[in-house]
Amino acid sequence: MNTIDFQQKLLAWFDVCGRKDLPWQRNITPYRIWLSEIMLQQTQVITVIAYFEAFTKKFPTVDALAHAPVDEVLGLWSGLGYYARARNLHKSAQIIAEQGYFPNTLEALVALPGIGLSTAGAIMSIAFQKRQPILDGNVKRVLTRFNAISGWPGQAEVNKTLWAVSADFTPIDRVADYTQAIMDLGATLCTRSKPQCVRCPVNTACLARLTDTVAVLPTPKVSKKIPVKHVTLLLLHNAAGHVLLEKRPSLGIWGGLWSVPEFSCLQSAHDWCVINNINIVKQHTLTTKRHTFSHYHLDYTPVLMCVDDVDNCVMDTEQNLWCTVEHTRSLGLAAPIKRLLQQHFKQRE
Incomplete structure (x- = not known):
């Protein structure tokens, strides 16, 4: 032919x-x-x-x-x-x-x-x-x-x-x-x-x-073992149930999107709270979940922390905001973060 x-x-x-x-x-x-x-x-x-x-x-x-x-x-x-x-x-x-x-x-x-x-x-x-x-x-x-x-x-x-x-x-x-x-x-x-x-x-x-x-055919690419990255995601919420978000850098994974603060471990999250005068009154670790990118697995453990006084901690700026349920419908959020926030707000209804 x-x-x-x-x-x-x-x-x-x-x-x-x-x-x-x-x-x-x-x-x-x-x-x-x-x-x-x-x-x-x-x-x-x-x-x-x-x-x-x-x-x-x-x-x-x-x-x-x-x-x-x-x-x-x-x-x-x-x-x-x-x-x-x-x-x-x-x-x-x-x-x-x-x-x-x-x-x-x-x-x-x-x-x-x-x-x-x-x-x-x-x-x-x-x-x-x-x-x-x-x-x-x-x-x-x-x-x-x-x-x-x-x-x-x-x-x-x-x-x-x-x-x-x-x-x-x-x-x-x-x-x-x-x-x-x-x-x-x-x-x-x-x-x-x-x-x-x-x-x-x-x-x-x-x-x-x-x-x-x-x-x-087509001949597949020789497969390599996909690495796994472990992170702690901080769900810092105030008395109203609003969750603190920060804007990610424009480059890299989820670039330019809003997300909860991310840390290499739970201790780093605690250290960050101390530096920013955030007084935690309650803490609860949620189930670790996995999100797969093209080149690695991301295992993330959300940790829910309740703050008792928002006046002395990180507040709304160009890079930070307290997220409401309405924000989950309009902000640029990665799919796993959006699901995490929606679950949080639903549980507080």
């Missing part, structure tokens, strides 16, 4: 079976396509839909996003994870608003924070109808299997080969539909596990299927 046959069969399948009514496929603009592509990184479509609709309702244009406080942006992103995406989205929106137009060249797009070659290619092909290859996770899987390309796709040489194949397969005509189609094929049929090869429109020429190697 040559590239033209591949394109035609894929497009014919997309015309009948492809998804065409996702929120970002309606009222297509460069901004909406860009936003959807960023949200869809490392996140499934079913999860993204609600976030996309809420985000575009609040920030319908690039200008609206650019002029919003970053805390408001992170608040709408809460629970979606990989928060650097939201920070980069906000920074890029400010750059775009300042220059007065949405970039329409590959070079200009990849110069923006958080936009790589594949995201830029999707914007170019879908929003601007310009021929550009893409290579997201779904496309990598389709092309790796169809061409029986072995080796972990993250390796430089394998990645280079896949980009060349993607460029060769990308058509000039109907490039937006083709881009949607090949992503759809990977997301719905050529899935990581239990692929539905019988329904695949290009299965007769798929080398992985012909050589019975579908299950082992």
Whole structure:
């Protein structure tokens, strides 16, 4: 099967079976396509839909996003994870608003924070109808299997080969539909596990299927033991039940989000309280829980401490605030922190 046959069969399948009514496929603009592509990184479509609709309702244009406080942006992103995406989205929106137009060249797009070659290619092909290859996770899987390309796709040489194949397969005509189609094929049929090869429109020429190697392609990365980090989270609450939060540094895990103070151990938490003139009258250690990131496990032990006098301890500043139940609905909070706070407020009802 040559590239033209591949394109035609894929497009014919997309015309009948492809998804065409996702929120970002309606009222297509460069901004909406860009936003959807960023949200869809490392996140499934079913999860993204609600976030996309809420985000575009609040920030319908690039200008609206650019002029919003970053805390408001992170608040709408809460629970979606990989928060650097939201920070980069906000920074890029400010750059775009300042220059007065949405970039329409590959070079200009990849110069923006958080936009790589594949995201830029999707914007170019879908929003601007310009021929550009893409290579997201779904496309990598389709092309790796169809061409029986072995080796972990993250390796430089394998990645280079896949980009060349993607460029060769990308058509000039109907490039937006083709881009949607090949992503759809990977997301719905050529899935990581239990692929539905019988329904695949290009299965007769798929080398992985012909050589019975579908299950082992793409070649997985050599797994390493994921380290575990242990921390103590301080739930410092006053008589009203409000919990003290602090804003995390803009870089690093949960960057720019609000969180409860974090310490390496319980003694460090006590020392911090002494330094800040915080008099603890009651303490209760909660169950240790685990949150897994891509590169390590975080085992966190929440410790509930009641303070008797808030006048002499840390109060509201730009970096600290006493959190109410309303804050859990609007502040940028990492998912485990949001759950922890919601449980605390629910127990006090």
